Amino acid sequence: MNRKVLLIGLAVVVPMIAVLALSLGRDPYSVRSPLVGRPAIGFTLQEVGTGTPLALADLEGKPVVINFWATWCVPCYAEHEVLTRVARMTQSQVQFIGVVYDDDPRKILQFLSERGSAYPTVVDQGGKVAIAYGVYGVPETFFVDRRGTIVAKHEGALDEASLINYIGTILGDAR
Amino acid sequence: MTPLLGRTLILLSLLAASSGAVVAFAAASRPRLLEWARRFAFGYAALIIAANVVMVAALVGHDFSVSYVARVGSRSTPLWVTIVSLWSSLEGSILFWGMVLGLFIGGATFATRRRHEEYMPYAIGTWLAVAAFFSFLIAGPAQPFNTVVNPPADGPGPNPLLQNHILMAVHPPFLYFGFVGMTIPFGFASAALMLRRLGDDFLQPLRTSLLVAWTFLSVAIVLGGWWAYEVLGWGGYWAWDPVENASFLPWLVATAALHSAIVVERKGTLKGWTLTLVMSSFLLVILGTFMTRSGVFNSVHSFTQSEIGPTILGFLAVALLWSVALLAGNMDRIEGEAVRIEGASREGMFLINNLLFVLFTLTVLIGTVFPLLVEAVQDRQISVGRPYFDKMAVPIGAALLFLMGIGPALPWGRATRQQVERALLPPLLTAGAVLVLGALLGATNPWTLLTLFFGGYAIHVTMREMLLPVAKRVRGGDSPGRAFVEAQLVRGRRRFGSYIVHGSVILIMAAIAVSSTMKVSAEQQLRQGETMAIGDYTLRFFGAETRQEPHRLATIAHIGVYRGEKLIRNMQPRMNQYLTQREPIGTPDVYTRFRGDLYLSVMNIDPRAQTVGLHAIINPMVGWIWIATGTLALGAIVLLIPRRKSAAGESVALEASSHPSPRTRSREPLPGDAG
Numbered sequence: 001m002n003r004k005v006l007l008i009g010l011a012v013v014v015p016m017i018a019v020l021a022l023s024l025g026r027d028p029y030s031v032r033s034p035l036v037g038r039p040a041i042g043f044t045l046q047e048v049g050t051g052t053p054l055a056l057a058d059l060e061g062k063p064v065v066i067n068f069w070a071t072w073c074v075p076c077y078a079e080h081e082v083l084t085r086v087a088r089m090t091q092s093q094v095q096f097i098g099v100v101y102d103d104d105p106r107k108i109l110q111f112l113s114e115r116g117s118a119y120p121t122v123v124d125q126g127g128k129v130a131i132a133y134g135v136y137g138v139p140e141t142f143f144v145d146r147r148g149t150i151v152a153k154h155e156g157a158l159d160e161a162s163l164i165n166y167i168g169t170i171l172g173d174a175r
Numbered sequence: 176m177t178p179l180l181g182r183t184l185i186l187l188s189l190l191a192a193s194s195g196a197v198v199a200f201a202a203a204s205r206p207r208l209l210e211w212a213r214r215f216a217f218g219y220a221a222l223i224i225a226a227n228v229v230m231v232a233a234l235v236g237h238d239f240s241v242s243y244v245a246r247v248g249s250r251s252t253p254l255w256v257t258i259v260s261l262w263s264s265l266e267g268s269i270l271f272w273g274m275v276l277g278l279f280i281g282g283a284t285f286a287t288r289r290r291h292e293e294y295m296p297y298a299i300g301t302w303l304a305v306a307a308f309f310s311f312l313i314a315g316p317a318q319p320f321n322t323v324v325n326p327p328a329d330g331p332g333p334n335p336l337l338q339n340h341i342l343m344a345v346h347p348p349f350l351y352f353g354f355v356g357m358t359i360p361f362g363f364a365s366a367a368l369m370l371r372r373l374g375d376d377f378l379q380p381l382r383t384s385l386l387v388a389w390t391f392l393s394v395a396i397v398l399g400g401w402w403a404y405e406v407l408g409w410g411g412y413w414a415w416d417p418v419e420n421a422s423f424l425p426w427l428v429a430t431a432a433l434h435s436a437i438v439v440e441r442k443g444t445l446k447g448w449t450l451t452l453v454m455s456s457f458l459l460v461i462l463g464t465f466m467t468r469s470g471v472f473n474s475v476h477s478f479t480q481s482e483i484g485p486t487i488l489g490f491l492a493v494a495l496l497w498s499v500a501l502l503a504g505n506m507d508r509i510e511g512e513a514v515r516i517e518g519a520s521r522e523g524m525f526l527i528n529n530l531l532f533v534l535f536t537l538t539v540l541i542g543t544v545f546p547l548l549v550e551a552v553q554d555r556q557i558s559v560g561r562p563y564f565d566k567m568a569v570p571i572g573a574a575l576l577f578l579m580g581i582g583p584a585l586p587w588g589r590a591t592r593q594q595v596e597r598a599l600l601p602p603l604l605t606a607g608a609v610l611v612l613g614a615l616l617g618a619t620n621p622w623t624l625l626t627l628f629f630g631g632y633a634i635h636v637t638m639r640e641m642l643l644p645v646a647k648r649v650r651g652g653d654s655p656g657r658a659f660v661e662a663q664l665v666r667g668r669r670r671f672g673s674y675i676v677h678g679s680v681i682l683i684m685a686a687i688a689v690s691s692t693m694k695v696s697a698e699q700q701l702r703q704g705e706t707m708a709i710g711d712y713t714l715r716f717f718g719a720e721t722r723q724e725p726h727r728l729a730t731i732a733h734i735g736v737y738r739g740e741k742l743i744r745n746m747q748p749r750m751n752q753y754l755t756q757r758e759p760i761g762t763p764d765v766y767t768r769f770r771g772d773l774y775l776s777v778m779n780i781d782p783r784a785q786t787v788g789l790h791a792i793i794n795p796m797v798g799w800i801w802i803a804t805g806t807l808a809l810g811a812i813v814l815l816i817p818r819r820k821s822a823a824g825e826s827v828a829l830e831a832s833s834h835p836s837p838r839t840r841s842r843e844p845l846p847g848d849a850g
Contacts, residue, residue: 001503002503002504002506002507003503005502005503005506006499009499009502013499016495016544017492018551019544019547020465020488020491021488022551023469023547024485024488074728074752074759
């Protein structure tokens with residue numbers, strides 16, 4: 001038995017297995033947002049078409065779902081349908097906001113008239129709000145509870161089950 | 176029906192592999208059983224190959240009652256995509272892995288029949304134990320033959336990115352052959368350790384099997400880079416992506432092992448070390464498999480998060496601990512008497528080569544695993560990127576290139592000062608000439624200039640070593656053609672093959688250095704009819720069009736490439752939006768020339784306003800990488816062609832004995848010998 005080989009071997013092998021074992025179950029695609037657990041950053045943006053200003057601060061007391069999207073984003077098409085349906089269902093309890101960035105208002109209006117809308121859509125000119133929220137790609141959705149704290153962030157298109165699940169957490173938090 | 180047949184074949188392959196492993200190990204004490212162990216090995220191979228045939232038939236026949244077909248099959252994809260779907264997704268890729276393992280185990284068992292009788296029980300036992308694990312994986316956590324009760328009429332087809340380029344049909348199989356092939360030398364090395372003997376005769380199958388896997392892996396790595404270059408659109412071919420590293424790590428260690436095996440052969444020393452390297456090549460393959468299939472790493476290659484991660488990790492842990500125990504327990508007995516190694520000698524250079532390769536491996540391994548370590552310990556996400564890897568890899572690579580010049584030039588054993596000078600000084604001329612040529616063509620980066628200098632030096636030595644035996648015969652009165660055939664193909668095939676490989680690697684390294692530091696790039700927003708200039712090309716944007724294709728929406732820019740007034744080519748870089756992807760994916764168009772490629776990719780494109788944001792790159796010498804990889808494979812094939820018995824006298828003596836036999840002593844005394 002060569003003790004040196006054994007010790008060196010174990011010193012390399014055991015920690016490596018340990019690290020790999022601890023890493024199981026990690027989702028390499030999620031970039032954890034440092035914003036989760038912090039107050040949602042306030043913004044005032046104009047509603048598409050009408051130009052009515054909409055301020056996040058005005059919604060305090062109601063849980064908010066902020067969805068970043070764009071008309072050039074193909075997965076957003078399918079997601080829009082889910083969002084609209086769930087938003088209608090939960091209208092009385094949750095406020096949805098669509099934030100469109102890097103897009104042309106005409107295209108947005110056309111998109112909404114073709115596919116319907118159930119909540120206000122605001123335009124993020126220059127993408128300032130998207131940058132403040134650290135949006136990495138569209139679609140991306142933030143869930144804000146009654147106290148204005150970001151509880152969760154979802155990257156990619158939402159399906160109905162997970163959207164309802166998220167809404168459960170922002171509603172449940174205040175009870 | 177088909178799912179049941181598939182599941183039965185898998186279960187039988189598991190049975191054949193596991194009972195075969197038991198029988199094989201038992202054959203160590205009861206030699207009669209060895210014949211049965213071989214039969215089990217062939218049986219395993221036949222069963223797992225049959226299971227793959229059933230799966231391909233189900234894919235081609237669109238049998239959506241098979242769960243894997245329902246997941247990746249589609250009636251609308253072309254035939255080649257349907258067949259390629261076999262390895263496009265997790266379960267199928269492991270089934271395919273099983274088949275490649277079957278081919279290797281069957282082939283290696285056949286090639287060693289009636290030979291190495293005392294080693295083979297352990298070798299076959301180890302192979303079949305590995306095979307049993309993979310069959311278990313296929314039968315359980317990654318079962319592709321589950322029954323779909325209400326089969327759908329059509330399926331979604333494989334991951335769209337995999338349908339993007341024909342190279343996707345070629346790169347994965349090469350990689351699997353390279354990865355899985357490492358099982359064979361692993362089995363041989365384990366056998367040597369369990370038997371506590373590594374005889375000269377047994378070195379040959381160990382080396383050959385390692386070289387086979389190494390060749391596939393080398394080609395696979397480059398093909399992967401080529402695919403990334405042709406498809407991903409950022410203008411490069413290597414990004415130190417964790418999964419690229421996963422294929423590079425075993426390659427580095429296997430390369431080191433191939434070289435240290437030469438020292439074992441010539442000097443009878445470094446046996447334990449060489450076996451450690453061979454075992455590590457296989458273990459790093461399993462680590463790489465874990466990295467691609469556990470969902471732990473973020474990469475273009477990763478399959479989605481899966482349940483099989485823990486199973487593979489368990490296997491990796493067992494294999495690692497078993498290898499450490501085997502090495503620690505038996506290494507001392509296997510080592511021959513200590514041999515003093517001279518510093519300025521061929522074997523001294525081999526030692527430095529090995530240290531550099533191991534250093535390279537550790538550097539890449541640490542860079543790859545470090546983010547996991549930090550996250551596990553501190554709950555903080557970090558990433559280790561290109562700058563770290565480039566900073567570490569460039570000097571180590573340059574040092575290895577330097578050794579490729581010095582090592583083959585030096586003689587084995589003690590050399591006189593005069594010999595050393597005669598061997599090392601003349602190549603400086605070529606080195607200087609290449610350096611000057613590079614500088615005249617505009618190279619200014621010090622590392623590039625250094626690479627060109629070392630590369631010129633190494634090419635001089637390589638060519639000299641390659642041509643000397645021919646020159647000698649011509650001077651002795653042979654005609655040049657006959658001299659070439661005799662010296663390179665009949666007698667010196669091994670040295671000839673090795674130096675072709677060396678020459679190719681030198682060319683690849685020079686091309687990497689030049690292409691990564693001397694690219695010219697320009698970005699411009701163009702309206703219809705407008706032009707931009709890059710290098711001596713003028714690019715004109717003719718217009719954009721949108722095309723609906725089965726799985727994607729393609730927006731294509733039509734670009735005319737002019738040199739002077741003359742239109743020399745039409746290029747069509749495009750932006751593809753896949754239905755399942757978040758962001759659109761640009762697909763570049765590449766115009767490959769000897770001096771360099773013109774590489775066009777689209778940053779943004781608007782078919783309504785007829786504007787395009789065009790990213791144009793002139794990538795010098797990239798095409799050389801692909802060409803040199805072809806010659807590298809050729810060199811490896813020359814190395815691998817079995818020797819004919821009649822002509823084998825000399826080389827067999829060379830292989831068989833680390834002590835000079837009469838024949839080896841009578842060889843032409845040349846300044847260098849690839850050994």
